[in-house]
Amino acid sequence: MSDTVDAPGQPEVRITAGSGSITVMGEARDDVVTDGHADVHRGHDGAIEIASRRRSRSMTVRCPEGSSVMVGSRSGSLRLSGRLGAVRATTMSGSIDVEESKGADLRAMSGTITIGTCDGPCRIKTKSGSIRVGSADSVSVHIGSGRVTIDHVAGSVSVRAVSGSVTLEAGGGGPVEVETMSGSITVLLPSGCRPDVRAKSLSSRPKIECERGNDCSVAVRTLSGGITVRCR
Amino acid sequence: MTWGEAVLDADVLTGAVAFTDICGFTEFTAVRGDRDALLLLGTQERVVRGCLPDGARVVKELGDGLLLWFPEAASALATTMQLQDQFESESAATELPLWVRIGLHWGAQTRRGDDLIGHDVNIASRVADVAGPAEVVVTDELLRQIRPTSALDQFEIEELGPVVMKGLPDPVRLFRVARA
Numbered sequence: 328m329s330d331t332v333d334a335p336g337q338p339e340v341r342i343t344a345g346s347g348s349i350t351v352m353g354e355a356r357d358d359v360v361t362d363g364h365a366d367v368h369r370g371h372d373g374a375i376e377i378a379s380r381r382r383s384r385s386m387t388v389r390c391p392e393g394s395s396v397m398v399g400s401r402s403g404s405l406r407l408s409g410r411l412g413a414v415r416a417t418t419m420s421g422s423i424d425v426e427e428s429k430g431a432d433l434r435a436m437s438g439t440i441t442i443g444t445c446d447g448p449c450r451i452k453t454k455s456g457s458i459r460v461g462s463a464d465s466v467s468v469h470i471g472s473g474r475v476t477i478d479h480v481a482g483s484v485s486v487r488a489v490s491g492s493v494t495l496e497a498g499g500g501g502p503v504e505v506e507t508m509s510g511s512i513t514v515l516l517p518s519g520c521r522p523d524v525r526a527k528s529l530s531s532r533p534k535i536e537c538e539r540g541n542d543c544s545v546a547v548r549t550l551s552g553g554i555t556v557r558c559r
Numbered sequence: 560m561t562w563g564e565a566v567l568d569a570d571v572l573t574g575a576v577a578f579t580d581i582c583g584f585t586e587f588t589a590v591r592g593d594r595d596a597l598l599l600l601g602t603q604e605r606v607v608r609g610c611l612p613d614g615a616r617v618v619k620e621l622g623d624g625l626l627l628w629f630p631e632a633a634s635a636l637a638t639t640m641q642l643q644d645q646f647e648s649e650s651a652a653t654e655l656p657l658w659v660r661i662g663l664h665w666g667a668q669t670r671r672g673d674d675l676i677g678h679d680v681n682i683a684s685r686v687a688d689v690a691g692p693a694e695v696v697v698t699d700e701l702l703r704q705i706r707p708t709s710a711l712d713q714f715e716i717e718e719l720g721p722v723v724m725k726g727l728p729d730p731v732r733l734f735r736v737a738r739a
Contacts, residue, residue, distance in 0.1 A: 341721060342720075342721075343721040343723070343730050344723075397718065397719070397720025397721065398720060399720050399721035399722045399723050400723060415717075415719050417689065417719060417720065417722045417723070417733075418723075419723060419725060432717070432719060432735070434689060434691075450691075469582070469658075471582070471583070487656075487658055487691075487692055489582060489583035489586050490583075490586055506656065508583045508586045508590060508656065509590055529590075529654075550590045550591060550654075550656075551590050
């Protein structure tokens with residue numbers, strides 16, 4: 328049993344879920360299909376509205392590649408696979424895993440958030456859990472407690488962590504700003520990059536292992552934790 | 560009219576409610592001590608009192624947070640955006656991480672002495688939980704109050720989608736507001 332709505336192009340899909348896991352798949356198709364456990368209709372603004380019929384039921388939604396997807400969930404994992412447009416996802420508790428999107432805003436009260444590739448701005452917030460970004464054009468992160476790992480960001484980076492370590496590799500194409508209250512900060516920059524570094528830790532002397540210059544701006548600050556800025 | 564109805568009529572307000580919350584206040588206090596914590600709270604209070612427009616008020620303090628009330632939606636949004644600008648300026652200029660998140664909602668509030676209570680007050684509180692530091696997140700109801708005017712032109716409004724929040728039976732459409 329399934330529900331299908333014709334949706335050529337790159338539609339906007341708005342999903343409201345309860346406590347079951349949600350899977351959204353971006354595929355080469357011209358319609359939006361659910362696995363039958365949801366009400367589907369077009370909203371006043373043209374977006375395709377999908378709501379799970381039962382609070383704790385898991386749900387799978389298949390939509391065209393490039394679709395903009397908004398998901399709101401009470402709890403349960405959110406997995407968004409394939410190539411999607413802008414993704415905005417919130418959950419009170421549960422993990423969020425996005426494979427590839429053009430821009431993302433991902434928020435969890437508690438839970439791990441992972442995004443593979445974000446061809447656009449990537450904004451992530453979780454109160455507790457860990458955050459991992461594969462690659463992104465720009466990144467803005469806030470975490471209450473937990474580890475932040477950013478494998479590669481081409482442009483600007485802004486990270487605020489209350490407690491937990493932050494490790495990131497920046498391409499030097501934009502300013503890097505990282506602040507923690509307690510937690511170590513490690514910033515890796517490309518070989519040969521000569522950054523303008525402002526680093527302050529109230530608990531230890533920052534290690535700046537780069538030749539200083541004006542290639543990019545790096546501002547790192549922690550109340551309690553070590554700081555390392557290194558050029559590869 | 561019964562006695563109960565008369566009391567309710569007299570005590571119900573309509574307006575915008577904002578909750579502010581300092582992210583990481585507990586950790587900050589643990590690392591820096593009570594004296595710096597007081598300094599942080601004092602800075603927040605000074606900034607807020609300097610920005611509130613006529614008719615708006617601080618309803619109460621909630622530890623490191625504040626409950627604010629505004630008679631107009633547009634002025635509530637403009638003020639909370641201005642608050643974030645000033646909190647960020649204070650953070651940059653000092654060693655005080657004034658990382659404040661703000662949630663804003665329009666609705667009805669019931670007066671209880673100087674306090675305000677009610678479902679719409681609870682919604683505003685939950686919206687603040689969704690916001691990150693330096694962010695203002697608002698409900699669609701708040702935006703609906705402003706939309707007939709051009710007061711939103713100076714802002715970028717980005718929908719976050721239907722958001723399910725603790726204790727609320729239905730999801731609420733939330734929006735992140737940033738300077739255009």
